[in-house]
Amino acid sequence: MLRFFAVPQAYYAYLFAAFSFVLGASIGSFLNVCIYRLPRDLSVNKPRRSFCPSCKYQIPFWHNIPLVSWLALRGKCANCGAPISFRYFGVELLTGLLFLAVWLSVWPHAWVLALPYWILVSLLIVATFIDFEFFIIPDEITWGGVAAGVVLSLAIPLLMGANANLVAAGWSLFGAACGYFLLWGVVELGKKAFGKKRVTFDKIEKFTWTRHDDDADLVVGNEKSLWSDYFARESDRLLMRCERAKIEGEQFENVTLEFHFDRVQIGERTWELIKLESITGTMTEVVIPREAMGFGDVKFIAAIGAFLGWKAVLFTVMAGSAAGAVVGLTAIALGRREWSAKIPFGPYLALGGLLWMFTGPELVDWYLALTQPAV
Numbered sequence: 001m002l003r004f005f006a007v008p009q010a011y012y013a014y015l016f017a018a019f020s021f022v023l024g025a026s027i028g029s030f031l032n033v034c035i036y037r038l039p040r041d042l043s044v045n046k047p048r049r050s051f052c053p054s055c056k057y058q059i060p061f062w063h064n065i066p067l068v069s070w071l072a073l074r075g076k077c078a079n080c081g082a083p084i085s086f087r088y089f090g091v092e093l094l095t096g097l098l099f100l101a102v103w104l105s106v107w108p109h110a111w112v113l114a115l116p117y118w119i120l121v122s123l124l125i126v127a128t129f130i131d132f133e134f135f136i137i138p139d140e141i142t143w144g145g146v147a148a149g150v151v152l153s154l155a156i157p158l159l160m161g162a163n164a165n166l167v168a169a170g171w172s173l174f175g176a177a178c179g180y181f182l183l184w185g186v187v188e189l190g191k192k193a194f195g196k197k198r199v200t201f202d203k204i205e206k207f208t209w210t211r212h213d214d215d216a217d218l219v220v221g222n223e224k225s226l227w228s229d230y231f232a233r234e235s236d237r238l239l240m241r242c243e244r245a246k247i248e249g250e251q252f253e254n255v256t257l258e259f260h261f262d263r264v265q266i267g268e269r270t271w272e273l274i275k276l277e278s279i280t281g282t283m284t285e286v287v288i289p290r291e292a293m294g295f296g297d298v299k300f301i302a303a304i305g306a307f308l309g310w311k312a313v314l315f316t317v318m319a320g321s322a323a324g325a326v327v328g329l330t331a332i333a334l335g336r337r338e339w340s341a342k343i344p345f346g347p348y349l350a351l352g353g354l355l356w357m358f359t360g361p362e363l364v365d366w367y368l369a370l371t372q373p374a375v
């Protein structure tokens, strides 16, 4: 289908390529605004000017040149000198490079695909950085992405590999639906498999939590379990309704212990688990308000499906899961299990989507050739 990094044929191809990098870096500057403002429920176009998150100084346009400004100001606000995160530079560079890669992969045979692919790349970048920081993917990106994918397929049927506009829009909707129901099914299955959401005990049960190195054993009644198995991602929590609890020699009565993967809280008080040896007490109920995957991921894969079709959905979910497993196993091998707990699933889906966009069909052919016996 698409050739990756096809060599430009004519000299103006270099001009187009340079233009696509500069365009990408400028769009990246806007994506930084979205990454900052969308999860904070701020408008992305009011105020129109970017402002320093530290002193709220409105950044004049001559200090807002993509890539150049961050370097020239050495990553500091021109007004107050507060450090400006490397992320601003990184997102601009990444967007520029991906816009260039998209252009080189669609030129010259399928250049009309540059626009939809650029838009998808932008959505993937914004979703990735917001998900990393906030463990959510805003609806503007997910449902907005589904709508954009369907409209773009209607306008550019080649996006779905179709000839007729309405047929392409149909395939786009089908891709979105495939993604939505596939991951929705995974989420529901996950709840059935792991989702002991609430366990109420007939009688008051004794429990002990005992730390060993960077993990712990939890014994409730006669049942022993490994602490880290309850926490798949950083946002997971576990609530214990306790009749009595003892932390560092201090006694509490009728309290709810709120556990996070690295700490336990009672109301406003917080203890770091790594500094505790044990917690003991009696409890009546455990609540695990966790989902194996966020609903944001379900809507996000629908958006990817609307842009790239149903085959891409299957590929993206498999490639994303494989990447997640590799990172998870590497983290465990290095004794840093908490690393993988800090990475949400959205960025893996974005990575899978990018892989498909650039090399998906070739990868599938390669895999099929591997599994087929040579004749």
Ligand SMILES: [Zn+2]
Pocket: 052, 053, 054, 055, 056, 057, 077, 078, 079, 080, 081, 082
């Ligand atoms: Zn400032």
